Amino acid sequence: xxxxxxxxxxxxxxxxxxxxxxxxxxxxxxxxxxxxxxxxxxxxxxxxxxxxxxxxxxxxxxxxxxxxxxxxxxxxxxxxxxxxxxxxxxxxxxxxxxxxxxxxxxxxxxxxxxxxxxxxxxxxxxxxxxxxxxxxxxxxxxxxxxxxxxxxxxxxxxxxxxxxxxxxxxxxxxxxxxxxxxxxxxxxxxxxxxxxxxxxxxxxxxxxxxxxxxxxxxxxxxxxxxxxxxxxxxxxxxxxxxxxxxxxxxxxxxxxxxxxxxxxxxxxxxxxxxxxxxxxxxxxxxxxxxxxxxxxxxxxxxxxxxxxxxxxxxxxxxxxxxxxxxxxxxxxxxxxxxxxxxxxxxxxxxxxxxxxxxxxxxxxxxxxxxxxxxxxxxxxxxxxxxxxxxxxxxxxxxxxxxxxxxxxxxxxxxxxxxxxxxxxxxxxxxxxxxxxxxxxxxxxxxxxxxxxxxxxxxxxxxxxxxxxxxxxxxxxxxxxxxxxxxxxxxxxxxxxxxxxxxxxxxxxxxxxxxxxxxxxxxxxxxxxxxxxxxxxxxxxxxxxxxxxxxxxxxxxxxxxxxxxxxxxx
Amino acid sequence: xxxxxxxxxxxxxxxxxxxxxxxxxxxxxxxxxxxxxxxxxxxxxxxxxxxxxxxxxxxxxxxxxxxxxxxxxxxxxxxxxxxxxxxxxxxxxxxxxxxxxxxxxxxxxxxxxxxxxxxxxxxxxxxxxxxxxxxxxxxxxxxxxxxxxxxxxxxxxxxxxxxxxxxxxxxxxxxxxxxxxxxxxxxxxxxxxxxxxxxxxxxxxxxxxxxxxxxxxxxxxxxxxxxxxxxxxxxxxxxxxxxxxxxx
Ligand SMILES: Cc1cc2nc3c(=O)[nH]c(=O)nc-3n(C[C@H](O)[C@H](O)[C@H](O)COP(=O)(O)OP(=O)(O)OC[C@H]3O[C@@H](n4cnc5c(N)ncnc54)[C@H](O)[C@@H]3O)c2cc1C
Ligand code: SF4
Numbered sequence: 089x090x091x092x093x094x095x096x097x098x099x100x101x102x103x104x105x106x107x108x109x110x111x112x113x114x115x116x117x118x119x120x121x122x123x124x125x126x127x128x129x130x131x132x133x134x135x136x137x138x139x140x141x142x143x144x145x146x147x148x149x150x151x152x153x154x155x156x157x158x159x160x161x162x163x164x165x166x167x168x169x170x171x172x173x174x175x176x177x178x179x180x181x182x183x184x185x186x187x188x189x190x191x192x193x194x195x196x197x198x199x200x201x202x203x204x205x206x207x208x209x210x211x212x213x214x215x216x217x218x219x220x221x222x223x224x225x226x227x228x229x230x231x232x233x234x235x236x237x238x239x240x241x242x243x244x245x246x247x248x249x250x251x252x253x254x255x256x257x258x259x260x261x262x263x264x265x266x267x268x269x270x271x272x273x274x275x276x277x278x279x280x281x282x283x284x285x286x287x288x289x290x291x292x293x294x295x296x297x298x299x300x301x302x303x304x305x306x307x308x309x310x311x312x313x314x315x316x317x318x319x320x321x322x323x324x325x326x327x328x329x330x331x332x333x334x335x336x337x338x339x340x341x342x343x344x345x346x347x348x349x350x351x352x353x354x355x356x357x358x359x360x361x362x363x364x365x366x367x368x369x370x371x372x373x374x375x376x377x378x379x380x381x382x383x384x385x386x387x388x389x390x391x392x393x394x395x396x397x398x399x400x401x402x403x404x405x406x407x408x409x410x411x412x413x414x415x416x417x418x419x420x421x422x423x424x425x426x427x428x429x430x431x432x433x434x435x436x437x438x439x440x441x442x443x444x445x446x447x448x449x450x451x452x453x454x455x456x457x458x459x460x461x462x463x464x465x466x467x468x469x470x471x472x473x474x475x476x477x478x479x480x481x482x483x484x485x486x487x488x489x490x491x492x493x494x495x496x497x498x499x500x501x502x503x504x505x506x507x508x509x510x511x512x513x514x515x516x517x518x519x520x521x522x523x524x525x526x527x528x529x530x531x532x533x534x535x536x537x538x539x540x541x542x543x544x545x546x547x548x549x550x551x552x553x554x555x556x557x558x559x560x561x562x563x564x565x566x567x568x569x570x571x572x573x574x575x576x577x578x579x580x581x582x583x584x585x586x587x588x589x590x591x592x593x594x595x596x597x598x599x600x601x602x603x604x605x606x607x608x609x610x611x612x613x614x615x616x617x618x619x620x621x622x623x624x625x626x627x628x629x630x631x632x633x634x635x636x637x638x639x640x641x642x643x644x645x646x647x648x649x650x651x652x653x654x655x656x657x
Numbered sequence: 658x659x660x661x662x663x664x665x666x667x668x669x670x671x672x673x674x675x676x677x678x679x680x681x682x683x684x685x686x687x688x689x690x691x692x693x694x695x696x697x698x699x700x701x702x703x704x705x706x707x708x709x710x711x712x713x714x715x716x717x718x719x720x721x722x723x724x725x726x727x728x729x730x731x732x733x734x735x736x737x738x739x740x741x742x743x744x745x746x747x748x749x750x751x752x753x754x755x756x757x758x759x760x761x762x763x764x765x766x767x768x769x770x771x772x773x774x775x776x777x778x779x780x781x782x783x784x785x786x787x788x789x790x791x792x793x794x795x796x797x798x799x800x801x802x803x804x805x806x807x808x809x810x811x812x813x814x815x816x817x818x819x820x821x822x823x824x825x826x827x828x829x830x831x832x833x834x835x836x837x838x839x840x841x842x843x844x845x846x847x848x849x850x851x852x853x854x855x856x857x858x859x860x861x862x863x864x865x866x867x868x869x870x871x872x873x874x875x876x877x878x879x880x881x882x883x884x885x886x887x888x889x890x891x892x893x894x895x896x897x898x899x900x901x902x903x904x905x
Pocket of ligand 1: 101102103104105106107124125126127179180181182183184185186187188190191192193194195196316317348349350351384385386387389441586587618619620630631632633635
């Protein structure tokens, strides 16, 4: 039998960026917050052996232990979904700080277009343009969200320069941009020659020593090149365990419980009374009663916990009705590798978010009248630091092993570079999440089932933007580039990005969305569901800048709710 | 941030290594190359491994997973074809890759400790990833046996007795999924073997491969460095002497 614990004001499920921001902001205002995190507690002191590519970059030590829990996957509703037995396409976070420990730190604001994508697209191009897409506005505008972007950028010490295509900013970035390198300069020069407007990538690696609003001191980035998939031993990367959690604890109102895996939201149909969790080390079960329940357990588990707890209206892919599990989106990633026969570059140096970007082909920044897709993506060069195991670029006709492979992969390790795109991903009726009928996790709970494949919209976007990245790479002086094979089916194996979105989307109407613009559930007023799960589609950038903004927005909503109660919208 | 003490320890090691280098006088890939299938000559190891005291030889070059030398030998031959020794530098055997793989198979990776291994098992589509009920060390057991039996079928000889080009043909058939195997596809096994070989070539020497950081040196990869802040803006290519975790 589960042991019932004393009631708290707020219980937060999962302590990554979203959970820690909620904990800090509520703790500061005097609410008692309990944070339940299924993974272990960790911080700077645990990163002393971090420059180990095999352990962290290839074996994924900082990420989710799939022996306990995974999800199942199929490309379409006719297939049998099978478990994702090994990490691949995306690297789910686990442990204090979540993925915020081992992210890169590219920190963008979604475009004003994103938040009103349906209205703006239909207004300009007509209803026909969005045929086959389950497109929705987000129930909030960029201008309404701007103050929260500002707060998040300050918390995370973002260094950058103004995006020429970005929404209006109330303040400049709190830090200057990262350094200019031969690679970023070359990209910018080429983009300018082609008439585009490049700018330095906004970075959560500190371009200078920095202190945020929580009194967290972060050191200057050392460009050590072990950033994405690694924790930062310098405390130079904005990471919740450095930037936010110490403050939350210092409020005296935040109690963190690690190794606590939440299995259920307990509720009476319209309000939650708390959560049930299991101590994953001792296997003891507890019930944590709370006035307010906040789910910040990432896209997958925000969705899964609601479905398995039978809270909210499950999405039905046959009718498009219901909301929990709806509008799963991912990221479309056209790009170009350029090979340089006569030059050698310091490709092994870098920082997670060292790079340069163009937005000329993102959002509705270019005319879509004559193209067969909407939106686009941010195109960047990212000098994050190539490492020896993972990085074996070879010209396209090279065999995958043997003498020739050895020769070419060694040669081009320092003689190639990549331009990539974070392409937007649009929702369709049949890309969604529900519960798997067969497979279970280590605690007996059903796994989440993901049904996902690329649509024509995705393929057309990929083809079009890929030609642009080719063009830039050629302009950069590459001796040659590889052909790009067309985008076909989504494959769960090769790493793409950990930019999963949707499942508990926000919106202006209860009928079509799960949460309102404070991330409060329409169907349970004391439950807030925070993270990229709220994205009604995925934009043409990495998500976390927008996740951070939504977390600040939700924190404000929760405070309001704790005083006044009721539906906030 | 590398502490002073590390430096003095390093120089003592370097001293030991250099002195044994002189005393033993045995060094060079030629000799190592001739030792395919057998253990490394301990004296040679001392000379080629920067991280081990001479008195003890390369203590970690012993099999912790394979108990049958013939199977280990098949593995050695296979990885050497995947990453051969040539004019660019050492191949998989000289780099210690077979021992790297052996040690990995003995540990949590070989037992898929952090992966979802609950049934039921079904083959799955091309896009659903690994679906075999075999643990990795079982996959290697089955795969290595099959390399040998398939060599018999195709060339009427043991894998280790084949010419290099014939071994390549066998491996290519595995890669192309042309070989029937128990419990998993031959392609799955080949891909895992290839990945593990590259890991052994380029992982930190602490894991037993990438001996003397020779894998990194070929690639001009400096391994673990605390900082590039002073070089990151450089227009010139910077050659940096590699460092491993040992120097943390
Ligand atoms: C390798 C990598 C690189 C990335 N790079 C970038 C980048 O450059 N830019 C960018 O914008 N984004 C990037 N991302 C994505 C970014 O890390 C995430 O968007 C962000 O960290 C999500 O924060 P979150 O708090 O919503 O979720 P998470 O960080 O996933 O936190 C959720 C937490 O909830 C816990 N949890 C889950 N289920 C339960 C449960 N049942 N009970 C208790 N606890 C639970 C998890 O253990 C986890 O700690 C990257 C991600 C990865 C993996
Ligand atoms: S690149 Fe910079 S921010 Fe990233 S881990 Fe290294 S020092 Fe930290």
